[in-house]
Amino acid sequence: xxxxxxxxxxxxxxxxxxxxxxxxxxxxxxxxxxxxxxxxxxxxxxxxxxxxxxxxxxxxxxxxxxxxxxxxxxxxxxxxxxxxxxxxxxxxxxxxxxxxxxxxxxxxxxxxxxxxxxxxxxxxxxxxxxxxxxxxxxxxxxxxxxxxxxxxxxxxxxxxxxxxxxxxxxxxxxxxxxxxxxxxxxxxxxxxxxxxxxxxxxxxxxxxxxxxxxxxxxxxxxxxxxxxxxxxxxxxxxxxxxxxxxxxxxxxxxxxxxxxxxxxxxxxxxxxxxxxxxxxxxxxxxxxxxxxxxxxxxxxx
Numbered sequence: 001x002x003x004x005x006x007x008x009x010x011x012x013x014x015x016x017x018x019x020x021x022x023x024x025x026x027x028x029x030x031x032x033x034x035x036x037x038x039x040x041x042x043x044x045x046x047x048x049x050x051x052x053x054x055x056x057x058x059x060x061x062x063x064x065x066x067x068x069x070x071x072x073x074x075x076x077x078x079x080x081x082x083x084x085x086x087x088x089x090x091x092x093x094x095x096x097x098x099x100x101x102x103x104x105x106x107x108x109x110x111x112x113x114x115x116x117x118x119x120x121x122x123x124x125x126x127x128x129x130x131x132x133x134x135x136x137x138x139x140x141x142x143x144x145x146x147x148x149x150x151x152x153x154x155x156x157x158x159x160x161x162x163x164x165x166x167x168x169x170x171x172x173x174x175x176x177x178x179x180x181x182x183x184x185x186x187x188x189x190x191x192x193x194x195x196x197x198x199x200x201x202x203x204x205x206x207x208x209x210x211x212x213x214x215x216x217x218x219x220x221x222x223x224x225x226x227x228x229x230x231x232x233x234x235x236x237x238x239x240x241x242x243x244x245x246x247x248x249x250x251x252x253x254x255x256x257x258x259x260x261x262x263x264x265x266x267x268x269x270x271x272x273x274x275x276x277x278x279x280x281x282x283x284x285x286x287x288x289x290x291x292x293x294x295x296x297x298x299x300x301x
Contacts, residue, residue, distance in 0.1 A: 056071045105132050107134065128285065161284070163272075174235075178238065193232055225242075247297055
C-alpha cells in the first residue's frame, strides 16, 4: 500500500508526471529512461514520487514490462494528450527563438497552397535546410503580422519587394467520361460546377466562349476550389479553374481539357517579401525557388 503524501496544489511533481507518461508511452521503465535521457532508476524514483503523491500504485511491474493499474490507466488517459500539447508548444517556442532556419509563409490561396506548394515543401526543406511554416489567411496583412513571405493573387503588400511568380490561365476541365459524353454538345448545355471562393472564373470563361451568363447550367457550387476539383474528377460537372491547380490531374488522366483554349484571368500570382522580416535573404531564396517551380510545372508536358 502506498501512503499518501499531503501536498499543496503547487507541489505537483511535474518531473514525475513526465516520467510517468513516458513509461506509459514506452511500455517499460528502461525504455522510458532512454527516451528521457535518464537512467531506469531515475524513472523509478520519479514514478514512486507520483505514486506517493496519488496515494496509490500506478504500475504493475512484470519483468521488463510494466502494466497500468486501473488508477494508473485513468491518470495516463487524462495526462497523455496534455503532455503532448505541452511538448509541441515548447518545440514551437524553441523554433521561434531560432528562426534562421525557418520561414513563415502566408498565403491567401489555400487551394493553390494545398495543391501546388505543400507537396513540394519537403524537397525544398531537404535541399535548403529551411523549414516552412505555412499560414493561410484571406485577410489583408497588417504591419504587426508575423510572416516572412506573402503569396497571393488578390492582396498587396505596399513598399516591399515583390516577385511575379506566374500569370494565371483558366481552363475548363471535366472527367474523361463527361468530356466524351458532351464533346458534341453546345457549351451552353454543359453541366458546370463552381467555387464560391472564385465566382468570377466561370463568368470570365463564359465571356471568352461567347456564352451569355444566364444560359450557364451550374449543377453544384462548393466553398473552395479543391472541393470543386474533386467534384469535377467525380463527374459532377465541368469546372473552370486555374490551370496550375489541375496539372497533376490532367497528366494522370483523372481530368481532361473540355476546351483546348485557355483564358487569361488577367491576374498574376505574386510573392512579397515582408520588409519587417528578419530573414529577407532566405525569403528571397524561397521566392526564387517558387517562381522556378511554377515555371517548371507549366513547361512540363
